[in-house]
Amino acid sequence: MTMNNTKLQTVLLCLVCTFFWGAGYPVVKLSCAYFGIQPLDVPGKLLHAGCRFMLAGALLLGVSWLRGKRPAFPNRQTLPAMLRLSLCQTVLQYGLLYVGLANTSGTKGSVLNQINVFLLVLLTPLFFKKERLTKQKLLGCVVGFAGIVVMNLSGLHFSIEWGDLVVVLSSCFAAAGYLLAKAMPSACDPIVTTGRQQLLGGGTLLVIGLLCGGRLQEWNALGVATFLFLVVCAAAAYSLWFYLLQRNDVSRISVFKFLTPIFGVALSGLLLGENIFTLENILALALVCAGLMIANGAAKRHTPATCTAEGKS
Numbered sequence: 488m489t490m491n492n493t494k495l496q497t498v499l500l501c502l503v504c505t506f507f508w509g510a511g512y513p514v515v516k517l518s519c520a521y522f523g524i525q526p527l528d529v530p531g532k533l534l535h536a537g538c539r540f541m542l543a544g545a546l547l548l549g550v551s552w553l554r555g556k557r558p559a560f561p562n563r564q565t566l567p568a569m570l571r572l573s574l575c576q577t578v579l580q581y582g583l584l585y586v587g588l589a590n591t592s593g594t595k596g597s598v599l600n601q602i603n604v605f606l607l608v609l610l611t612p613l614f615f616k617k618e619r620l621t622k623q624k625l626l627g628c629v630v631g632f633a634g635i636v637v638m639n640l641s642g643l644h645f646s647i648e649w650g651d652l653v654v655v656l657s658s659c660f661a662a663a664g665y666l667l668a669k670a671m672p673s674a675c676d677p678i679v680t681t682g683r684q685q686l687l688g689g690g691t692l693l694v695i696g697l698l699c700g701g702r703l704q705e706w707n708a709l710g711v712a713t714f715l716f717l718v719v720c721a722a723a724a725y726s727l728w729f730y731l732l733q734r735n736d737v738s739r740i741s742v743f744k745f746l747t748p749i750f751g752v753a754l755s756g757l758l759l760g761e762n763i764f765t766l767e768n769i770l771a772l773a774l775v776c777a778g779l780m781i782a783n784g785a786a787k788r789h790t791p792a793t794c795t796a797e798g799k800s
Contacts, residue, residue: 500727501743507724509750511800513593513758518713523704530701532585537693543721544686551679576664577688583657590650594761597751598638599654601775605631606662608782624782631778638771677729741783745776
């Protein structure tokens with residue numbers, strides 16, 4: 488394969504990953520609606536999320552098996568870390584994200600959830616000495632947080648709904664989960680680790696949802712189709728991203744993350760009929776995307792892949 492073809496393949500795969508991640512926000516809302524899960528039906532949403540991540544985790548472990556890496560049960564040393572990671576990055580992150588998205592727009596959800604990237608830039612140097620908070624990274628955070636503020640402006644007044652707060656809290660747990668993953672042993676396989684924590688976390692969400700009375704009230708082709716698409720978002724997209732991390736500098740592909748909220752906002756308008764062309768939405772999206780490009784563009788080259796996926800929808 489020529490150099491130009493390799494670059495084109497990298498760009499296309501980055502587009503596929505960010506499309507999947509961005510599409511997750513409106514499709515979660517659609518899928519829950521198709522299954523008859525009402526906005527305030529928290530048990531139903533937890534059940535939906537649990538089924539999704541159990542299947543996604545099983546798919547990732549299946550991919551690992553095909554790659555010749557048979558996933559064994561975590562040993563005594565890694566099991567506690569795996570339990571913490573699963574609780575933080577699947578149970579709390581996605582349990583809250585599902586509830587938050589039901590009570591805010593897909594547009595706001597896809598933008599507000601990017602706060603975890605900026606939190607990581609600020610927090611990682613506090614826990615890992617090799618990481619540095621540079622002026623460029625700090626500028627990216629300031630620009631990105633400005634976008635978050637603009638997204639919640641109503642005229643000249645700042646207001647935030649409780650659904651927005653839940654999405655932000657979910658994003659905070661995503662950042663915490665990434666820090667836990669970064670502290671995992673470097674020898675761990677990222678796909679195996681992610682598959683385990685999604686399978687375990689999905690099972691936990693499923694059990695909680697069932698015990699609290701959650702049910703998938705309606706079954707139809709659109710519900711099943713959107714559910715399977717979400718499983719792919721949680722499994723196949725991450726597998727592709729890890730493939731890219733293995734073959735490219737982190738700084739080269741991380742800059743594409745700014746496309747995630749763009750896809751999320753555009754598809755929320757297309758699939759959910761939301762009015763995305765407001766001054767607040769456009770300005771907030773521009774600032775958040777600029778912040779992501781600045782912060783990710785400052786990432787160190789040749790940074791090794793962490794042992795799990797960063798929080799996505």
